Amino acid sequence: MKKNKNQPLKLGIFVTLGLFIFIVGIYYLGSKQDLFSSTFTVNSYFRDVKGLVQGNNVRYSGINVGTVSKIDIVSDSTILVKMSINDKVREFIRKDSKVEIGSDGLMGSKIVKIHPGSANAGSISDDDELESTNSLDIEEILKEAKVVIDDGQIITKNLVEMTDNLNNGDGDIAKLLNDDEITTKLSQFGDEMISVSQSIDGITRKINRGEGDLGKLVNDTTITHEFHSAMDQFGNIMLRTDTIANELMIFSKSMNNGNGLVNRLVYDSTMADNVDTTIYKVGKSVDNIVDAAETIEKSWIFNLFSGNNKKERQEERNSRKPNNMK
Amino acid sequence: MENVIEIKNLKKAFGEKDVLKDVSMVLPRGKNIAILGESGTGKSVLAKCIVRLIEADSGEICVLGKDILGVENEELDEMRKKVGYLFQGGALYDSMTVKENLEFPIRRTQESKNKKEVAEMVEEALESVGLKDAINKMPAELSGGMKKRIGLARTLILKPEIILYDEPTTGLDPVTSGEISELILRVQEKYNTSSIIITHDIKCARITSSEKLKLMMGGKFYVEGTFKELSESDDKKVSSYFT
Amino acid sequence: MNMMLSKITGSLNTFFIEVGNILLFTVNVVKQLFSGPFEHKELIKQGYQIGNKTLPLIAITGFIMGLVLSLQSRPVLVDFGAQSLLPGMIAVSIIREIGPVITALLCAGKISSGIGAELGAMKVTEQLDAMEVSGTKPLNFVVASRVLATTLLVPILVFFADAVGLLGSFVAVNMHESMSVRLFMSQAFNSLSFSDVIPATIKSVFFGFFIGLIGAYKGYHTDKGTESVGISANSAVVTASLVIFIIDLIAVQVSDIIYGF
Structure with missing residues (x-):
């Protein structure tokens, strides 16, 4: 008999609790959808x-x-x-x-x-x-990235060829240039360029290949991180490419103007042509690359990351920049 | 004399099996009729047709002057309150105490009654079956005979004019079945009801039948008469019940 | 050939007769739901049996479902680097489908069979007939109260199952990474909308109604003999489970039409 008396109470608690869960859920859901605010x-x-x-x-x-x-x-x-x-x-x-x-x-x-x-x-x-x-589409970004990478590869090839020529070249110009820091810079830059463009190329290839896996790849933190550091490196290299290009420009100008010893020593006209075209290409591609890098940087890919992540990265980048400048 | 139940040419078949083949009978007011027969001859089906637990195929059943086959839900319920039905096992509601079992029909059909009135009615009904002590017991704690008595009390509590007893003594020992039979007779006198008693127990039939005894065989009434007439019958089929 | 044909038509006949009977029964029960007398005592008793007594079963099952579902889905999402979608995904599957259907199936197993057996026993011992002949409307007292109780309480059980399922999912997520309740709930509810919650709730009401109704129908139409009580209970579970899936199928299509996805 006693048990029976408790039944309404227990049932009441049960029902109230159940409805409470429901109402709280509905309210929470509603507040998420701004249903209850003006x-x-x-x-x-x-x-x-x-x-x-x-x-x-x-x-x-x-x-x-x-x-x-x-x-x-x-x-x-x-x-x-x-x-x-x-x-x-x-x-x-x-x-x-x-x-x-x-x-x-x-x-x-x-x-x-x-x-x-x-x-x-x-x-x-x-x-x-x-x-x-209109925001950028992924397809557009991929297209642009491809152009950048193709250009990058061409530049790299040319630079490597040029450095090889300079390194293996007989005569005084080679000697002279070998002593110069430009050569070291050039070869170093070439190597970096290769590795960076390879890694970017690899990533883009991966993105291109896996249409279905696209999200997976881009969402995958490791890969995106790779991409990020690659982009960072890319940016650094771009800066240096610029300086190198400028130096080369001065170098070639002085060669062309035939100032002093250097002019005399440059007897290899093919080599001079080579340097010339390369410098032109480097200049053009650098512009291209800088543009593309900016587009990519601005693009939605970075929106994939929640605000926190982005901030972290931003800070990372900021802290890295001054170091580089030194 | 007024007839409370009149049945004419009642027929009922389950599938291809004819259970009731052309049954006709009348029950006069204030009388008890016992219907005797082996199991499976359609006695229970007849009783259930009277309260429309089973729908008859054809024929007429008049209860208290009304054609029970023609009435609709609400009216049928009203009619049913006037016809008590005692089931074989007592059919007590397992989940309720004896008290709740007895209160249930009143509560469900006469909502105007207050608690005190209901309690009085329960007490009176229990008294007439002699089981006042069992009021707070659960049906599971009762013996077969007690269950039937409580079942009878529950039937009586609505003060029916007619009571149909479906095998009131089945499954009981001879002493208890004798007591139950006596009780049926007492109740009939006290409440002035008219009854049909369906049984295969000859002793019960002898005690309870005040008017006539009907012998049912193969879905038809084979013979009718007083207990004395039938017991002296030469017909072998009839006399086999009385040996 | 002829024999087979007659067999087929015969079984088709019984099927349609059954469907017709269930429909008639439904109509009668619904009529009783809206006509008096209202048995609140019986409703509370049945509600207690159906609600409180089933809650532990639902809670344990819901918790395990949430836990297991999260643990199972996690590796796939990790492959995609999308484990942050886990709470939302689990929330949607629990609230749209798993909560209501698992609760309904458990209730079909526990409540439908229980009602089928109880009413079957009442039928066999002529208790239902006794109510019928005393004009006490067993359809109202016995059936309507139970059907009403299941209709009202199965949705509430579903709420509990949903909540406990999310709790299980939260525990599973925290096995691998630490995530605050707030963040978990925020992510879970971000993926949810009213078009998930409302159809699921309406669906649960129908589940509840039919769990009670089918149990009652099967019990109410039990044949003579104790053996048939078992048959009734059994076929109540089978039919109720089947009907749950049919309702689920209809529900998903109707909500698709309404919300137009």
């Missing part, structure tokens, strides 16, 4: 929404601030994306803020990124429109 609407027009769907997150400087509430085709080349965004961040979003569609990691879903605007543009109001920008 929101405002922002519109943006895109040419291509890249698979964005209703409910995708909207991020402002990496913070989830809202969701995509509606996607509509307006015309054959315009797609309207309506976003509902937490009212609390309204004052931080400027009228000239740019909107971009990106992905939350390769495997993750699409997100809308709102980039901060300028302070004097003023906060946006409900139902305002923000300008959209």
